[in-house]
Amino acid sequence: MKPIFAALIFAFSLSAPVAAQDLGERPPADSAIESAFESGPVADAAEEDGLSFTVTDESEWQDLGIAIPAFATDRERPTPANANGTTALGLELARVITADLKNNGLFRPVGPDALPRPGFAQITAPAWGTWSGRSAEMLVHGYVRAGADGRLTVGCYLYDVQLQSELVREGWIVPPQDWRRAAHKCADLIYSRLSGESPFFDSRIAYIAETGPKDRRVKRLAIMDSDGANHRFITTGRAMALTPRYSPDYRKLLYLSYVDGNPRIYVYDIGSGQQVLITQSSNPTFAPRWSPDGKWILYSMAVAGNTDIYRVSAQGGPSVRLTNTPGIDIGGSYSPDGSKIVFESDRSGNQQIYVMNADGTDQRRLTFFGGRAATPEWSPRGDQIAFTHIAGNFRIAVMTPQGGNLRHLTDSWQDEAPTWAPNGRIIQFFRTEKNSGKTGLWQVDLTGRNERRLPTPVDASDPAWGPVLP
Amino acid sequence: MNRISMTAALLAGTIALAGCKTSAPPDLPPDPTPTTRPTVPTTPVQTGASLGTQDHFLAAVNGQNTVYFDTDRYNIDSQDAAILQVQAQYLMQYPAITVTIEGHCDERGTRDYNLALGERRANAAKNYLVSLGVPAGRIQTVSYGKEAPVALGSNEAAWAQNRRAATIVIN
Numbered sequence: 001m002k003p004i005f006a007a008l009i010f011a012f013s014l015s016a017p018v019a020a021q022d023l024g025e026r027p028p029a030d031s032a033i034e035s036a037f038e039s040g041p042v043a044d045a046a047e048e049d050g051l052s053f054t055v056t057d058e059s060e061w062q063d064l065g066i067a068i069p070a071f072a073t074d075r076e077r078p079t080p081a082n083a084n085g086t087t088a089l090g091l092e093l094a095r096v097i098t099a100d101l102k103n104n105g106l107f108r109p110v111g112p113d114a115l116p117r118p119g120f121a122q123i124t125a126p127a128w129g130t131w132s133g134r135s136a137e138m139l140v141h142g143y144v145r146a147g148a149d150g151r152l153t154v155g156c157y158l159y160d161v162q163l164q165s166e167l168v169r170e171g172w173i174v175p176p177q178d179w180r181r182a183a184h185k186c187a188d189l190i191y192s193r194l195s196g197e198s199p200f201f202d203s204r205i206a207y208i209a210e211t212g213p214k215d216r217r218v219k220r221l222a223i224m225d226s227d228g229a230n231h232r233f234i235t236t237g238r239a240m241a242l243t244p245r246y247s248p249d250y251r252k253l254l255y256l257s258y259v260d261g262n263p264r265i266y267v268y269d270i271g272s273g274q275q276v277l278i279t280q281s282s283n284p285t286f287a288p289r290w291s292p293d294g295k296w297i298l299y300s301m302a303v304a305g306n307t308d309i310y311r312v313s314a315q316g317g318p319s320v321r322l323t324n325t326p327g328i329d330i331g332g333s334y335s336p337d338g339s340k341i342v343f344e345s346d347r348s349g350n351q352q353i354y355v356m357n358a359d360g361t362d363q364r365r366l367t368f369f370g371g372r373a374a375t376p377e378w379s380p381r382g383d384q385i386a387f388t389h390i391a392g393n394f395r396i397a398v399m400t401p402q403g404g405n406l407r408h409l410t411d412s413w414q415d416e417a418p419t420w421a422p423n424g425r426i427i428q429f430f431r432t433e434k435n436s437g438k439t440g441l442w443q444v445d446l447t448g449r450n451e452r453r454l455p456t457p458v459d460a461s462d463p464a465w466g467p468v469l470p
Numbered sequence: 471m472n473r474i475s476m477t478a479a480l481l482a483g484t485i486a487l488a489g490c491k492t493s494a495p496p497d498l499p500p501d502p503t504p505t506t507r508p509t510v511p512t513t514p515v516q517t518g519a520s521l522g523t524q525d526h527f528l529a530a531v532n533g534q535n536t537v538y539f540d541t542d543r544y545n546i547d548s549q550d551a552a553i554l555q556v557q558a559q560y561l562m563q564y565p566a567i568t569v570t571i572e573g574h575c576d577e578r579g580t581r582d583y584n585l586a587l588g589e590r591r592a593n594a595a596k597n598y599l600v601s602l603g604v605p606a607g608r609i610q611t612v613s614y615g616k617e618a619p620v621a622l623g624s625n626e627a628a629w630a631q632n633r634r635a636a637t638i639v640i641n
Contacts, residue, residue: 213622214619214622215618215619215620215622217617219617240617242581242585242617243581243582256585261612262612263585263612263613263615284585284589284612284613286582286585286586287582287585300582300586302586302589302590302593302613304593305544305589305590305591305592305593305594305597305611306590307586307589307590328583328586328587328590330582330583330586331582344582344583346542346583350542351580351583374580374583375580375582388580390578390580394578394580413624414577414578416580416581417580417581432577434624435622435623435624437577437619437622437624461581462581
């Protein structure tokens, strides 16, 4: 055993095999999505003025009527993406887009089941009269075509019905199993064009699936798309798994597992199906986090009961200790530019949020709101820090990076562990029920008004939202 | 009379053991008030359990293998000290015995922090045993944070039972 306080540097165990693992079947590797054609003609300046909505003006555009009829197909063909062929797939694509835009409280779209179905030729030449008669202000058209190699080409068009003009178009070539990604790309295109915000639907979430009674919970690492589809369990549940984090390129998952009987952070490589310990040490490790560029990993390690935050290269090598105060320093979330880290510490006597430079210098307390403040997460946009505010109830809150402008977004018995949507406009978290201990994933927008539960196959906690898929 | 209380102690010990392992009972009897714990006998009790088992240890410490903590605290108070002194006597008497101290928290904390706090509590109990002469190498620690409660309610009495460090004999 190393001397307790001299152990500043620990070897990264890239080559050390883990004797017992708790891994199930690994998920398929991702394939890149190609652009099918260049963006269409950009709307002229006059039209831009008519669409200068922002999220803060959401009352304006939330009621925007968007018609999303079924996508057309050039000719009916079989495809592995849908047992009933490309015509049926066109309907499903429009349904996924409608659900994306509707479920996040962003728009009130009308989906394909309530609308006439356009023909293939109408995708680029809409029947304006049909849509203006339905008082649709915006119209989404699209098509799906199955190529000889089986791959799908999906085109997505957004029209302004009153102006009778195209606002934006884009297309993608996807393997048939990735057809939902094409729908999310289309939803992202529409959302970005109408709100002026960055896209976020084409992304994934890692979380912990929970089953069983409160004192014998089975906790498994699981992943899913941002809308809950393509759900997969990564671990079998034999060992308790907690606190996952997707790498920015989605190739690795950091998470805590008790697979060897102790809480330890593992790096799971999705491509190889192998996992290694974050650091070769007999000490427990917690709270893994990636830097935004994926080059660094933060983790927290307890040595003789004292927990500090460490940084290690994602390629391995020695760890560097960033905090060294008595007490619990834990977590950590990088600013988007990687220059600062916001973290949690009880050095003042109870949990509060602090910020430091990425090298550990200049540690300063940010939260003076009363109660305790925990689990800070820096917005991908850099303008806000989300955290758990504990003052009676556990509530999701945001503040500026300077520690000002506290705003509570939720008010329930126990909401904790916020994670940001890739565009920094929506926060996901988990909610625990009093007494039963049942958990579920929820999300809320920055206004706090649009709150909804994300459906999961079983109870769920510890969500970690990844960036837009590469 | 003596025999009855001994049986009760054994029974309590069995329940406590079950709570610390994977198969906890669905619910526990009403919460014992930590401030009225009976004083523990200072001599190991002879029982049918064999040395090296948790039952043997529990019988010797009168079922009191657990110390409790206040919210967010990890200090060893006088009641905890009395309990750990009995545990230390046992460990000094049986030098081949090794133990794991499991640190736990109540549900009213965030997950990461509770993992670290449970580790701190387990270490506080360990450090006290070491200060009494038990070699540090015979005591392992593990934190379960808020993941393994023994009392299932969401109330102060349940939380008080869950903020604990339990000493478990390694077989």
